[in-house]
Amino acid sequence: MATGIYAKGKEYKSEVPPTWCAGCGDYGLLNAFMNSLADQQINVNNTALISGIGCSSRFPFFIKAYGFHGVHGRALTIASGVKLANPELEVVAFGGDGDGFAIGGGHVPHMCRKNMDMTYIVMDNSIYGLTKGQMSPTTTPGMKTSTTPYGAPDNPINPLAFVLTYGATFVAQAFSGNPKQMRGLITQAMKHRGFSYINVISPCPTFNKQDTFDSYKEMFEDLPEDHDTSDKPGAIAKALDRTSGKLYSGVYYEDKETPTFLDRIAEQRKTAGAFDFQKILDIYRP
Ligand SMILES: Cc1ncc(C[n+]2csc(CCOP(=O)(O)OP(=O)(O)O)c2C)c(N)n1
Ligand code: SF4
Ligand SMILES: [Mg+2]
DSSP states (O other): OOTTOOSSGGGGBOSSOOOOOTTOTHHHHHHHHHHHHHHHTOOGGGEEEEEOSSSGGGGGGGBSSEEEEOOTTOHHHHHHHHHHHOTTSEEEEEEEHHIIIIITTTTHHHHHHHTOSEEEEEEEOSSBTTTTSBOOTTOOTTOOBTTBTTOOOSOOOOHHHHHHHHTOSEEEEEETTOHHHHHHHHHHHHHSSSEEEEEEEOOOTTTOSSSOHHHHHHHEEEOOTTOOTTOHHHHHHHHHOOTTSOEEEEEEEEOSSSOOHHHHHHHHHHHHOSOOHHHHHHHHOO
């Protein structure tokens, strides 16, 4: 077996012990992710894991691969730089709901619309865990948090509808309480050529006492067998459908046709001819 490839999921684990609280949902993703790496026979020497800041953003520490624990909200900017500098790398970005959809919310649309070939996994616990329980963009309205003692007044962001709208070409939802299903979804997301997004519902038992493993178990069900993953409006409708009180796991949408950002650049290079620097200068300094 080549160096950097392991037979079993647990062999992908680094020497750094996770510092998450007992019962944190992020452990479910860690196990599912390591098992998916083994399933795919991923070489850690060719893999870069990039994160922002938050409990969830500690993720890269715990895997034997290149890792970059970045700046709050900037996981995707760093990840795109890594991918552009070395397109051969398998790039996976990680973060929390705050990292991705509050401070980092301006970056997600652009990775989606560029269709950068990478996977982005958000551990959504509807709270700021690391900073001890402030309201996040996915906090349920009315929930009391340290910054909303009378109940969260805002409507939450819907991460799935958000990334679907902006053009992510693979969109799935998983639940930490179902690592077996999540393992397969991670494999599908990483194999997809283009920008893949997985929303992992990952409870924080320490600071979010409302959204528990048990309450989510009641709500989760697989997307219906006849769900058409090529139908974007249908996927958005499923993402927005909370009338039944259900949350759906599985692949919402996949588009294998749209070229990636680097495909488009390669195509331009074929037709653009010699690069004319003066032409660019003339645009900015007429
Ligand atoms: C520029 C900046 N602003 C604020 C912070 C403080 N901060 C660190 S993590 C975090 C929120 C973490 O929440 P989330 O991204 O949901 O991750 P979780 O801890 O819940 O996994 C905040 C506000 C920071 N580190 N840097
Ligand atoms: S505070 Fe919450 S999100 Fe952070 S490690 Fe503990 S349980 Fe997990
Ligand atoms: Mg969070």
